[in-house]
Amino acid sequence: MRRLADAQRVMGLRGDMQAERLAVHWAYSAMITALESYLWETLAYWIDADERVLHGLVTGFRSEEHTSE
Numbered sequence: 001m002r003r004l005a006d007a008q009r010v011m012g013l014r015g016d017m018q019a020e021r022l023a024v025h026w027a028y029s030a031m032i033t034a035l036e037s038y039l040w041e042t043l044a045y046w047i048d049a050d051e052r053v054l055h056g057l058v059t060g061f062r063s064e065e066h067t068s069e
Contacts, residue, residue, distance in 0.1 A: 006030065007026075007027040007028075007030040007031050007034075010023050010026060010027045010030075
């Protein structure tokens with residue numbers, strides 16, 4: 001949550017137009033990175049907690065590959 005709060009503070013910074021644009025891009029990148037980290041940590045937790053999750057992911061992807069052919 002700290003990364004998101006930092007990104008929100010950056011969104012409020014003011015300066016010349018190019019600096020503001022770069023700050024907004026950085027803030028969006030930081031938010032996407034935080035979301036990716038959260039999703040990865042959640043997936044890793046569930047894989048460790050229940051082997052069926054990993055099995056379901058692997059077999060689910062394999063069956064999707066065969067249905068698209």
